[in-house]
Amino acid sequence: MTWTQAINPLGNPGLSALVDALPIIFLFCALAIWRMKGYIAGLITLSLALVLAIVVHGMPANMAFLTALYGAMVGLFPIGWIVVTAVFLYNLTVKTGQFEIIKDSIASITEDRRLQALLIAFSFGAFLEGAAGFGTPVAITAAMLAGLGFNPLYAAGICLIANTAPVAFGGIGIPIITAGAVTGIDAMAISQMVGRQLPFLSVFVPFWLVFIMAGWRGAMEVMPAILVSGVSFAVAQWFSSNYMTPMLPDILSSLVSIVALVFLLRVWKPKKVWRFADEPQATLKVKKHSAGAVLKAWSPFIVLTVLISDWGLKPVKAVLDTVSIKIVFSGLDQAIIAGGKPMSVVYNFNWLSAGGTAILISAIISAMILRIGPGQFLEVFARTLKDLRFALLTIASVLGFAFVANWSGMTPTLGKAFTVTGSFFPFVAPILGWLGVVITGSDTSSNALFCKMQQITAEQIGVNPVLTVAANSSGGVAGKMISPQSIAVGAAATGLVGREGDLFRFTLAHSIFFALIISMITYLQAYVLTWMIPPLTMASTAAATAKAVSGGTTILMVTGIFIVILGLVASRQRSSLDALNGRRSA
Template identity: 65%
Template sequence: MTWKMVIDPLNNIGLSALMAAVPILYMFWALAVKRMKGHIAGVTTVILAVLVAIFGYGMPAKLALLSTGYGMLYGLFPIAWIVVTAVYLYNITVKTGQFEIIKNSIASITDDRRLQALLIAFSFGAFLEGAAGFGTPVAISGAMLVGLGFNPLYAAGICLIANTAPVAFGGVGIPIIVAGQVTGIDAMAISQMVGRTLPFLSVMVPFYLIILMAGWKKMVEVWPAVLVSGASFAIAQWYSANYLSPMLPDIIASLVSIVALAAFLKVWKPPTTWRFADEAPSLGKEKLQYSAGQVLKAWAPFIILTIFITAWGLKPVKDALDYFGLVKFEIPGLHNMIIKGEKPMEAIFKLNYLSAAGTAILISAFVSIIMLGMPISEGIKTFFETLKTLRYPILTIASVLGFAYIANFSGMSITMGTALAATGKFFPFFAPFLGWLGVFITGSDTSANALFGKLQAVTADKIGVDPVVTVAANTSGGVTGKMISPQSIAVATAAVGLVGHEADLFRFTVKHSLIFATIIGVFVTLQAYVLTWMIPKYKMVEAAAAAAAQKVFPTLGATYLGYTVALVALVFILVLVMNRKKTA
């Protein structure tokens, strides 16, 4: 028997929204006030959410439990799968001694922690976000910073805050594309609107990071480098978002930023070298102690990772991999059993075990094991050690996604969104907070756009504001919620070895998240009513008719996969040849 979703169960949208917010308020309290461990806060939050759904919304207990289980399943795959494989790849480089070479190669560019944070957390992290998304950038860049000697809490916090700039265009632009599909607004128009908002934040974030790390005076010492890092990223992000494609801004902007900062540091250095207070003073920029072949070998796992996740982000490659490795099944008892509006909600789990980003990382790890000469038995042992270390973060991620799904399937998320949409002419200010809320709940800007995109468009139309402004605000505001999403917190603590300290990291980031969301809110309000010249001209896109399911061999994707394998083989051979010469 089906159940019809109720948006206003208390017949007062304000009271209903307050009831719906109880699990979120509880999670804030659990992490920020009681400092509970992440997995305890996550499990108790999802239990509370189920109780609110059953007793507050009248949702049948069976559907509430199935919705939660569906979300937990999604939390395990593909989210936790990415975290496990990313940390595993990092552990391989540590166990084989290659990370010591990476540390020296970075220190030979700069031994200043401020500038290392810009290179790795901001620029390299943005590249990983653009290519793979999900938790990849925080997991990889966070682990790298800790390996370099960063304080683990600062490493995790810096990576989460730095990840603000690229999230909107993450995973090869999928948040923007989904926003277009949900609203009928041309995805390029949404990309342009976001590209006229976020670059201002992208310039600010590097300055903010350094002030947070070292204080105002120490930021002033390196302001030229900070400006080069942020401005080069922002200009490339603005240009590619407005004139190229929503799929490219992160990848282009991050590469431009890395090259620009590395080149600048060849001709400029700060007057003093900054380290954390508990570190030994720097003895000056290190001399590169290894040959070009050794440095290439050490960085090769991450070069191979970059190649694979870039390829995996391309739709033809995804189609090719799904042709051979995709299992879909309906969740029995849940699929089409909840009526949202006039339509039943689907509950289909997709096990894309080949095209998942985590699989690309795992393949990179396997190639790295062979290339670095690590015994297979040691590689297997390291994998299970990694899995054991991450058992609590995996539980946290599963419970958080369980909460996200019960909030969506019960109507709690829509209740809170509808309440914010009732703010009338003030709605453009609150529109980014709706995206912020969506990303906090789901951990994903893509999911937040799927959840609230249509609501943003309809509300904007009612108050006489161009819908592209608020739909883009959902995306731009969503990026500020990423740093406090329990899912992101769990990934970050797992990567830097702070499992059990999720509350500390949440307290570290929550203030900055609200500051950034408020800045976006003010800017969106100006765009809606004052800076209307910033709004792009566009046409609505009619939804394409669903094509009949037809399994056709994806020739283009297979070709791209062939190029990917050839490119990885080239890196592999180059590493062998260069290091053979060194040995001789």
């Protein structure tokens, strides 16, 4: 039995688009107006999409429910798997107290508030966005700045504004991976395009943060630090997103930026230490730690960076994919006719080459380095699963909705409606992503909702869809700072509960300004700087290319040797500390 995808089912493009937009409109209202819990809103949205797919588009019920199941499976693996393991690794460092050493190692570098904003809000915030996401960056960095003596409103506002350029690659690249999952475009191609948009913003954001705090003169006084912070971050972001993997840009860029700024401060200092005129008493006690202790604390994320780098290499992926499991959806495979040809629906359970597995292996190695027992390891993992159970349900329901909308014909119908913008659409594309993040609070959710529509609209107007799909993610980063969830986290972290309106007004103009910057960049890339757009590569093509590459085993062996050496160094540091404590006790 086959079924042909129905586009414009009501015979009127405007009316069909309006009806097909109802689930998205409901989701926006549920989250922004009714403040419904994410997983409940997601499940209802999925239910509405199923009704429209069956009743309006005429999709057979069994195909509609199988499509929802397929989307939910993609949501849980590989996307949810990365979320769980990333947060788990972060929780391990918190549980063992190593994260406090990481925080101290950043906060103790300088007392100048401008430089603290660059190090903590911008660079360290990006690191947290890449390693954990889910509001963690703003919650931790805003609390740190407030504890150091920042005005609470500035502490929260600065961290919200800083948490822009990293968002597209947050949570080990989840937004980019999601965009690839719903469009079929190779995630690496999307990563490359985002990596040719956001670095322009990454160079600008450090200057803008200091300018907001200290004005033009204050920014000029620390211009060397601004340039080193922004340029080093942008270059690493461009390189890692274009030549490594979409899972790595945030972590690598933030570490490069931190190290570059630390080295600069060894040879250069601002003429005077700048502080707020009316800043409150500092409450955060910053401790000094030895270089060995700092290395040990950072070691889980060093291991993570190395393994994620390996997992993103084609030779390594070719080796790891030899044990993948292919599940053919018999009720869907070759049953849906889209674009005049049947769709192949095969679920790829690449359990070993998945990014989440690399993170889990990093967590196991880190547990050995930090001497975490099996009981504590499993306890933290169980608690992480419990804490994320509703987030996983939200991801599964949103991805289920995305696939139902895509395969039933709802998304193509909406895409055709957006062709009325004509050649102006590349300017509009980032604004759609911005709107999606403002409402949902998630670049991942925004990509799941809009990226397929971005792809179809671009194809209709003759623009490379890689550009508009990437623009959805790039534009979305500017919406993060004013989303209700982010505002609530920032207010709670700095004692501004009840003053969320002040924080929203503080960030609103900056959010719109950043979104317009991305829109102008995208428009220029569509028609003037077309050489910046990477070739359109579909995921199936990329996978086939990867299988033809060999040499991954050697890379994994070299990585293993490096990790053993790192583990021995960190263990030696632990032994030295134990011996020192023993002598003190004697």
